[in-house]
Amino acid sequence: MFASTFLTVFGAIAQLLLIAAAAGVLVRKNFVSASQVESLSTVTIHVFLPCLIVSKTVTRFDPAEFPLWWILPLAGLLIVLAGLGAAWVLFRGKVEKRPLLPLASMQNAVYIVLPVGRILYPDRFDLFTLYCFLLVMGLTPVMWSLGKVLITGKSDAKIQWKDFVTPPFAAIIVSVFLVFAGISDYLPVPLVSAMDLLGQAAVPLAVFILGATLSTITISDMPSVPDLVTVAGVKFILVPAVTFAVLYATGLYRTMPFFCSLMMIQASAPPATNLILMVKNYGGDSRSVGSMMLLLYLFCIPVMPLWLALWHTVAG
Numbered sequence: 001m002f003a004s005t006f007l008t009v010f011g012a013i014a015q016l017l018l019i020a021a022a023a024g025v026l027v028r029k030n031f032v033s034a035s036q037v038e039s040l041s042t043v044t045i046h047v048f049l050p051c052l053i054v055s056k057t058v059t060r061f062d063p064a065e066f067p068l069w070w071i072l073p074l075a076g077l078l079i080v081l082a083g084l085g086a087a088w089v090l091f092r093g094k095v096e097k098r099p100l101l102p103l104a105s106m107q108n109a110v111y112i113v114l115p116v117g118r119i120l121y122p123d124r125f126d127l128f129t130l131y132c133f134l135l136v137m138g139l140t141p142v143m144w145s146l147g148k149v150l151i152t153g154k155s156d157a158k159i160q161w162k163d164f165v166t167p168p169f170a171a172i173i174v175s176v177f178l179v180f181a182g183i184s185d186y187l188p189v190p191l192v193s194a195m196d197l198l199g200q201a202a203v204p205l206a207v208f209i210l211g212a213t214l215s216t217i218t219i220s221d222m223p224s225v226p227d228l229v230t231v232a233g234v235k236f237i238l239v240p241a242v243t244f245a246v247l248y249a250t251g252l253y254r255t256m257p258f259f260c261s262l263m264m265i266q267a268s269a270p271p272a273t274n275l276i277l278m279v280k281n282y283g284g285d286s287r288s289v290g291s292m293m294l295l296l297y298l299f300c301i302p303v304m305p306l307w308l309a310l311w312h313t314v315a316g
Contacts, residue, residue, distance in 0.1 A: 002313040009305035012119035016112070017301065019204070020211025027215045037212040044205045049110075050171035052199025055192055056129045057175035058184035071259075072131055073138030079267055080105050080142050082242055087234045099284060100227060102147040103292055104234040107269040109136050110168070111206040116265060116304070118203050124258065131262050133172050140169045143272060151275050152284040213273050214297060217290040232296060236268060236303045243267035244311060253315035260315065261308065268307040270300040 026032040063069055083105025091097035107113075110132060117128040144166075178184040223231075244267075247253055247260045271293055279286045 002309045005312045006305045006309035009116070009120065009308050010302070012116050013301055013304060015119060016115050016207050019207045020214065023208045023211030024215030027212045032212065034216070037209065040205065041209045041213075044202060044209060046167045048198055048202040048205060049168045051195040052129065052202045053133050053168060053171040054175045055196035055199050056126050057133060057172070058178055058187060058192060059196075060126050060130045061134075061176065061179045063180065068256075069134060072134035073136075075263060076109065076135035076138030076266070077142060078138075079107065079239060079243065079263075080139060083234055083239045084146075086238050087231065090230050090234065097227070098150045099153050099279075099289055100231050100292065102143070102151045102275050103271045103289070103296065104231045105239070106139070106143050106147050106272050106275065107235075107266055108210075108272045109139055109266060109269065111210045111273060112269055112300075113262075113265055114203050115207050117262070121258075127258065128262060131259065132266075133168075134176075135262075135266060136169070137172055137176075140166070143274060147275065148278050148282065151278050151289065152282045210273060213276070214294060217276065217294045223288060223292045223295070228292065228295060231292060232299055235271065235296060236299060240264065240267040240303075240307045244307070247311075248315060257315070261311065264308050264311045265304065268300070268304045270297045 023032070027034070027037060061069070084101055087101045087104035091100065113132055114129065117132070118125050121128050175184075178187070243263055247263060253260045273293075276286065276290055276293055278284070279289050
């Protein structure tokens with residue numbers, strides 16, 4: 001069971017790695033320019049990803065069948081808070097270490113997790129997608145408020161409301177409202193189908209954009225070994241271990257096995273690429289943050305399969 005699951009998940013991540021690496025090579029060799037990647041990212045965030053969110057939510061989200069739906073945004077919030085708390089304690093609350101805290105706690109909940117889910121769970125990808133987007137409801141506000149302050153190293157960093165209302169986050173809120181208001185039942189089927197068709201482009205594009213973004217990062221400032229060990233330890237050992245323990249101790253693996261698998265993928269995912277974008281746009285040490293992030297993405301290649309394989313072996 002362990003070896004089979006590990007190889008399956010590792011193979012899925014290897015596929016994503018090949019796409020990301022190809023994107024990186026195209027950017028490095030100037031076949032694809034930085035401005036083109038930025039345009040591609042803009043249309044994905046503003047069009048394809050919101051279409052995917054709305055189409056999957058209005059067709060798959062049924063509060064009556066899933067009364068515990070609120071556990072997903074709560075879980076997203078708790079994962080972040082657990083990582084932040086652990087990193088703050090291990091760094092002894094030092095001010096100069098604050099930019100490292102988001103790297104240890106705020107995961108890439110969409111761009112790396114969705115493609116993994118599409119490969120691992122093709123027959124349940126719609127449900128997997130819905131779970132991811134509900135979880136993001138709890139993650140996004142913290143990332144764009146506390147995460148922004150910490151990663152930029154500026155206690156007076158301006159927190160703007162427009163940062164919270166990103167198109168994907170707005171799409172989540174609107175689509176959930178449509179479901180609870182009963183309006184989703186009256187949406188024209190051709191409209192929802194058209195949005196779903198557009199949304200299908202979001203997943204492969206997300207991998208391409210991820211690879212293109214990471215290719216712009218170089219290990220120009222190698223992080224200190226203690227800092228790297230602390231951040232990686234919290235992100236890839238402590239947070240997944242706590243998640244594992246909570247899911248097992250509460251018995252959720254018996255009643256909500258699919259949710260538990262998703263949570264283990266989320267808990268072991270690398271940092272959100274939005275963090276490096278925050279540093280570039282709002283200030284901060286982009287070289288050290290970028291170097292740390294690149295190393296963490298390399299670490300996640302064996303770590304994510306390892307945790308999911310361990311979970312499936314123990315919880316069945």
